Amino acid sequence: MKYVDEYRGAEEARRITAEIARTVVPDRQYRFMEFCGGHTHVISRWGLEDVLPPAVHMIHGPGCPVCVLPIGRIDMAIELALQKGVILCTYADTLRVPASKGLSLFSCRAQGGDVRMVYSPLDALKIARENPEREVVFFAIGFETTTPPTAAAILAAEREGLQNFSVFCNHVLTPAAMEHILATAPERPDAPKLDGLVGPAHVSTVIGSNPYKPFAEKWKLPVVxxxxxxxxxxxxxxxxxxQANEGRAEVENEFARAVTAEGNLKAIALTDSIFTLRERFEWRGLGSVAHSALRLRDEFASFDAEKRFEMPERIVRDxxxxECGAILRGEKTPRECRLFGTVCVPAHPIGACMVSSEGACAAAWRYGRRS
Structure with a gap:
């Protein structure tokens, strides 16, 4: 299959791995953080950490959209379903994330909450059309990749005059998380000293490579x-x-077959027309991060579930x-959490990192046992 099989060849993998081993400087350590849950699973699925030289360390960052969603925001969604009587629509991974009092969106259905899994915001629109007497709320989560579809759904609802549809917006921004990780490192004793950053794949197809320039220019870190x-x-x-050996700090694009410097201009324009920056937003493991998330613009306030249902902000400790927070900050690995593989397993997750299909703990559990 074009662009898949040719990027999985064992012979070519051995050649590149050997070149990495030859390029690594003796007695030097290399610590690279990836900000993409998909990359975390690639590393685990294909056993790349086992074939890389011991001097190369891959550190998992806050790249899983479900994992970074704090408990308080899930509690707010549960309250919508149980107390406001809405039809709450969201993606599958979000349903099983543990919230307060042992609840989750999945288990709140047993208490009468009408929570439905959807594959797209357009599915939520369809449910709103089919249930004109009910309020339908789309629990929107994700990085820049999933934001344009949410924007498109809001535009469609406006065109159709759907009065019973709204969005509980939890879209967050990758560069802001990357900046926060670097800026707060001096305050965190266990923060790893990074030698480079792996830029995310899906997010970069939308925003392009230009937004990563500050990390090379300001923080003097290579980005690929x-x-x-x-x-x-x-x-x-x-x-x-x-780059590390040569003392360079540049943004390079290995994924040139899908990522451009400017990104997807139509998707960016669509997002900007519907959303604007929040002053601050709470992240799991990172705390309150300035200008790191989106909210609906005032002209679309009628589709904003937080305003429609007067939802108070909830801050709940993990x-x-x-150890999900420490894992998301790159301070610990999944196996360094004493709950991992004991009381916290995919069938009974304690933290979001074990729930999500992009979570670091889920990857370590699913693929790490093959080692």
């Missing part, structure tokens, strides 16, 4: 945008090692025994 296949990741690591 990588695709989703094993050879993509190995090539990105090789490019990062070369389970003290769960």
């Amino acid at each position: 945008i990588a695709g989703f296949e094993p050879l993509d990741m190995l090539l990105a690591v090789l490019m990062l090692v070369r 389970n003290k025994a769960c």
Whole structure:
């Protein structure tokens, strides 16, 4: 299959891995953080950490959209379903994330909450059309990749005059999380010293490579945008090692077959027409991060569930025994959490990192047992 099989060749993987080993400087350590849950799973699925030189360390950052969603926001969604009687529509991974009092969106259905899994915001629109007597709320989450479809759904609802449709917006921004990780590192004793960043794949197809320039210019860190296949990741690591050795800090694009410098201008324009920046937003593991999330513009306030239902902000602390926050900050690995693989397993997750299909703990559990 074009653009898939040719990026999975074992012989080429051995060649790139050998080149990385030759390029690594003796007695030097390389720490690269990826900001994409898809990349985390590529690394685990294909066993790349086992074939990279011991000096190269891949550190998982806050790249999973479900994982970074804090408990308080899930509690707010549960209250919509249980107390406001809405039909709450959301993506599958969100349903099983643990919230307060042992609840989740999935389990709140047993208490009478009408929570439905959808594959797209357009599915939520269809449900709103079919249930004109009910309020339908789309629980929107995700990075820049999933924001344009939400914007398109709001525009469609406006055109159709759907009065019973609204959006509980939890869209967050990748560059803001990357900036926060770097800016707060001096305050965190366990923060890893990074030598480079792996730019996300899907997000970069939307926003392009230009937004990563500040990380090279301000923080003097190499950035390489990588695709989703094993050879993509190995090539990105090789490019990062070369930059680190040469003392360069540039934005390079390994995923040039899908990512441009400017990004998807139509998607960016659509997003900007519907959404604007929030002053601050709470992230799991990161805390309150300035200008890191989106809200609906005032002209679309009638579709804003937070305003329609007068939803107060909820801030809830994570389970003290769960290390999801430290894992999202790159301070710990999944196996360093004492709950991992014992009381916290995919069938009974304690933290969001074990729930999501892009979570680091889910990847370690699913693929790590093959090691």
